[in-house]
Amino acid sequence: MNSDTDNVRDELDFEFLGNRWGQPYTVQTHLYAHGKGDGEQRVNLWFDPSAAFHTYSILWNHHHVVFSVDDVPIRVYKNNEVRGIPYPKSQSMGVYSTLWEADDWATRGGLEKIDWSKAPFYAYYTAFDIEGCSVPGPAACASNPSNWWEAPAYQELDALQAKR
Template sequence: MKIKKYFKLITMGAIIISSLTTPVHAIVNTHFADEFKYFNSSKWEKSDGWSNEGMFNCTWRKNNVSFWDNETMQLSIYQDSGNKPYSGGEYRTRDTFGYGLYQVNMKPAKNPGVVSSFFTYTGPTDGTPWDEIDIEFLGKDTTKVQFNYYTNGVGNHEYVYDLGFDASESYHTYAIDWKPNYIAWRVDGKEVYRTYNNIPSHPGKIMLNVWPGINVDSWLGKYDGKTPVTASYNWMAYDPV
């Protein structure tokens, strides 16, 4: 049984766009956490039957989100017979969250051409500007993690941090501390990067996903078509400012 411990602070974070039109949901202003023992349909949604298009070479499938041993959620990439050659897994909250501390305990997928992520997102499909804060692991090198954010659709704030360990081999805790005047990212409770420039302000959904890329080999490396490819999530937590 894994020991699940939360590094309490105050923040928010992560990325990605949906092609679904979704209703506006409540903004959560209290502690929110999940140990991923089962699918809690009152709090979460499994993306299913659609694609982000662009660099996402997959269709989201609900069956790619699974729960194991009453303590782990797995998001997986499989081959698919739909409009895309592969399927990916995505898990998202029904409600939205604002400034605060966002934490996740996870192991990303290790394979060239794939991304494992934890992020917050809101955008035109939610009736808001595109704001997003990301923690992303590129499967070509899981000894590093990439941080990024978008404010009203403006991104290009990537920062790559050298972890000093292979994140795919064991669970570690990654966090986004989102305040009105800055975003800070943490690894195992230690702040490793902070930015003050053009900070997002709109509450967003908490999202977790794994997906294969296409036509972005210079960024992700070329996906070799290997399946299944899986990222594992042990727990997440949010604490408001």
């Protein structure tokens, strides 16, 4: 998801970094808030994401952003604006999907080269679902009782989610 602005961009996304033969696949979660980046975290997946469909989700509310894979939270980014840490809550974002050439940062410093003989490359989606606030964006929807993601039950992980 991306605010599609130049200066103070907000972004939340999954970036699949591929793998090295025999090694786990790596997914990177990325958080960019108020034009400040460096919010990446990498997780080795416990499965081959190219072998079957999996569920990737982002729960984004005014309390935290939760990145999940198959209902397993892999990252929680809490809203710590009171400590001066930027948090994406004032801009609307669109949903984008791209396949792009991996740069040095995603390929062990350029050691893993793209095998262009396998092109064209494809991504497939099933059961795609999105719920969110309409423009002007998230700041205007925090108090709307019909927005289930802002309810008290979604303000922190429950015991099972925390265990996972």
